[in-house]
Amino acid sequence: MTASPPALTRLPSSALRLSGADRLDFVQGQMTNNLKAAPTPGMVAACFLNPKGQIELFARIYKREHDIYLHLAEGQAPLLAARFRKYIIFDQVEVQDLSQELATLHVWSQTVPGWAQDGPDVQNLTFGEAGFTVLAGRVNRSGDPGLDLHYLRRHEDALLSALNAEERPLDELEAARIRASISDAAQDGWAGYLPQEVGLDSAMSYRKGCYVGQEIMARLEARGNTRYHLAQLSGEQLPPHSDVTLEGKVVGRSGASSGTLTLARLRKDLPADAALQVGGVSARLSAATESAL
Template identity: 65%
Template sequence: MWTRLPSSALRLTGADRVDFAQGQMTGDLRGAPTPGVVACCFLNVRGQIEFFARAYKRQGDVYLHLDAGQAPALAARLRRYIIFDQVELEDLSAELRTVHVWGGQGVPGWDPAGGDAQSVELAGGTVLAGRVNRAGEPGVDLHYLTRQEPEVLAALGGEETGLAQLDAARVRAGIPDVVRDGFTGTLLPEVGLDVGGLLPAISYRKGCYVGQEIMARLEARGNARYHLARLAGEGLPDHAEVTREGRAVGQAGLHAAGLSLARLRKELAQGEAVEVGGVPATVQLLTPIPSANA
């Protein structure tokens, strides 16, 4: 079972590619193995999320996998910070496609006991594969050349599953999607991307990056007023304001299968009644994952 992912992509090359990316992103790329994959965000100076990406560290490049349409804006941002760095950026969005294989089943050459990033031979070519949890259990993202798509999909076989079903599974599992849930402009701890969330995308020990000072304050004080929760209700509008007794208490993401993920104020209790764009809903709290700060 596999799902096509709307995607865009950047490739960083040059001698300074890893150090340059390290100074821009929240994840610890330098500390990752080669090959390896790191979930990360790119923040503004106020610590708010501008982009979410998965960064693949490879022998000769860094590959950034992003949601559809994100690559040109991230490339423009990164170029503003290139001064003396030996780094080149290339937008590969038109050349590459991505599918997610649920559970990683049926991927020829994939080693379930191997690293999180692997190269596999598929349909007569080399395909980049990454272990990614998109539906509540680890699956495999496959990144391949657009011209390879018919052969790659034929080699996978199985059943194509629509993006709506993948969204329903990830919302049930409590896994946020920054773009699809409309969480751009929020803080990482507010939307499940902190070290205790289901999609950790930050290291507090990696050194400086844009927005790092704000994140360090949040870690030290532990005073984020919002966190990620689920809302249950039928017909909830996407990306709508969440209110309780007429007061704004958060924002909802994408609605799927009777549920939405939401950035909610922490004082809201399990089972509490709220409204999403005027539609009744019930709060479902998510259980944090115990984790030492990375």
């Protein structure tokens, strides 16, 4: 029986490159995760917070031998570049916006030529007769680990030909992500919230040095919890990015929606059978969230 081709989805995204002798120390002092502890090459997910500990931006940050590559949602690279330049004083750091040169796609599996399944989470893959290089990182966007491939736009046709994959729309990938309760700071619109309230705990390290918002994170760690958590709500035609209410009182906020499911920043003290509304549409905690309570 012939195996079905892998699936891929193009990701609207933007990109920054940091170079210079102080690049690692500089970015380490800005982000919530510990890039210094990652191998080379390696990758961590991290948030960039304001002084109140609230999310401003989210990125996957690749540590490489000669530079640092930051993968962000579409249109966010200029915002992070402006933030970086505000904090560069005597640091030997150069910030480049590569959004026009680089593109990213997600392969829904790890069946990509040259990828070593038992290898590290970040690998350089070679494609095409000219031997162009693609930066590949293991990322779970659908409920199962797949690969993010970062490549020069001029190599796109050759890369797609080499992958011989079935292209799926972004909406389908988003629906799989929401079904798997995987938080996405940009798609869900979590700017202004604490990372722990919206399921981004894996983007945090409590054992690294100081960064903007670190004092608030330390207080939260000492307290041990937050009033809100990431929940999955079910219903019909659930609107995205809308207030979640209970008996007219706002108790949370929805993120992206697949129509029948949405992720939400929701108060923890709500009963499992609460009759919620999302933007005026009836909803309830999904079975996945109920089982986790």
